[in-house]
Amino acid sequence: MVFQGDVSMKTWIKTLGIVVIIVIVLGAGYFVLRDRHSVAAPGTTTTAAYLTSQAAQGTFNGQVSAIGSVAPNALAVVQSPSSDTISTLSVKLNQTVAAGATLATLSNGQTLTSPITGTVISLPVAAGSYVTAGETLATVADTSTLFANVEVPEQFVREVADGQTVTLTLPALVGQTFSGTVTEVGEQGTANSSGVVEYPATIKISSPSHILVGMSITADINTGTVNNAVYVPTSALVTLNGKFYVLEPGPGLTKRLAGSPARFGGNGFSGVGTGAAGSAHTGGLFGRLFGGSGTAKFGTSLASTIPVEVPVKTGLMNLSATQITSGISAGQTVLIPNPSATTTPTAGHFGGGFGGGFGGGQ
Incomplete structure (x- = not known):
């Protein structure tokens, strides 16, 4: 039933x-x-939002890089005083002339002379040519001393001073380096085509063999040396309202960074990653729910976090690093915004956005 x-x-x-x-x-x-x-x-990729580095300590060499061109000790441009025909041309290109030497004679009997001792570096006319008033007949340069006239970006100009030594390179003379000394730093800046204000600086070139007037030149100006200095990659600096900051991981992650083993996925957008101790870890429940997968090493990338801005004061700079005079100590971890960071959102879930950062077992 x-x-x-x-x-x-x-x-x-x-x-x-x-x-x-x-x-x-x-x-x-x-x-x-x-x-x-x-x-x-x-088309779905995830890359770390921040790279990491540690503040280093040691001997720091400051250096400012600037570009410009080669200029002579003196330059004279000789122009025709009237419209006429050149009856006689008395010099050749690259000829050395003394001050007062005859360069050309016009058909009306006027004689044109060089105002300085130097080398004829430009001669765009020939005997029999008709020239107009104000037209250039010759250019004479005193090349006994050559200078590099360079433009220093405004954020570095206060570090450059007379007497500093300089290393010079030229695209036209590959593999060769030259030395020089800063002789003058201008105090009137001019905005370039990109809107960056630059200040002129003059550098006397030592032994300028094979260097010609007008050549492009790069100057690496040695701005000083500090022993036992604390410094970070320049890319770790953030400028806000004229003040400098570095970014550090939030307090929770800072503690985990120092611990061993680490329990965060290394690449900041992953459910699986490599922790600070260099061993692999799984990103935990939240990593599995909201992350993708990937690996990274401490010192290369970091789990996602809300950065903490730390105000710092800077000293010398060079091509890759900046001295920190106050604000952080040697060994502290700093975050570097990753210019290649990418996250591709996926409809229906947070795919790849928040993994690896929190929790997880070994």
């Missing part, structure tokens, strides 16, 4: 079992599709 209550109970249990199975299947499918999409789907 079958009671109606027994039938209803069996039907309810059977329905509940089917529902549970459907939920399990859908849940498993979601994680499979999510992982497959976050990791392997074309």
Whole structure:
């Protein structure tokens, strides 16, 4: 004998079992599709938001780089005083002339002379040529001493001073380096085509063999040396309202950075990563739910975090690093915004956005 209550109970249990199975299947499918999409789907990539570095300590050499061109000790441009024909041309290109030497004679009898002793570096006319008033006949340069006239960006100009030594390179003389000394730093800046204000500086070139007037030149100006200095990569500096800051991980992550083993995924957007101790860890529940997968090493990239701005004072700079005179100490971790950081959002979930950063076991 079958009671109606027994039938209803069996039907309810059977329905509940089917529902549970459907939920399990859908849940498993979601994680499979999510992982497959976050990791392997074309066009879906995740890259660290921040790289990391540590403040170093040691001997720091300051250096400012500037570009410009080679100029002579003196330059004279000789122009025709009137419109006439050149009856006689008395010099040749690259000829050395003394001050007062005749360069050319016009058909009206006027004689044109060189105002300085130097080399004829430009001679755009010939005997018999007709020239107009004000037209250039010759250019004479005193090349006994050559200078590099360079432009120093405004953020570095206060570091440059007379007497500083300089290393010079020229695209036209590959593999060769020259030395020089700063002789003058201008106090009137001019905005370049990009809007950056630059200040002129003059550098006397020592032994300028094979260097010609007008050549492009790069100057690496040695601005000083500090022993036992604390310094960071210049890319770690952030400027806000004229003040300098560095970015540090939030307090929670700072503690984990120092611990061993680490429990955060290394690349900041991953559910799986490499921790500070160099061993692999899984990003934990939140890493699995909201992250993709990937690996990174401490010192190369960092788990996602809200950066903390730390005000600092700077000293000397060079091509890659900046001295920190106050604000942080040697060994502290700083964050460097990663210019190649990418996250591709995926409809229906946070794919690749927040993984690796928190929790997780070894």
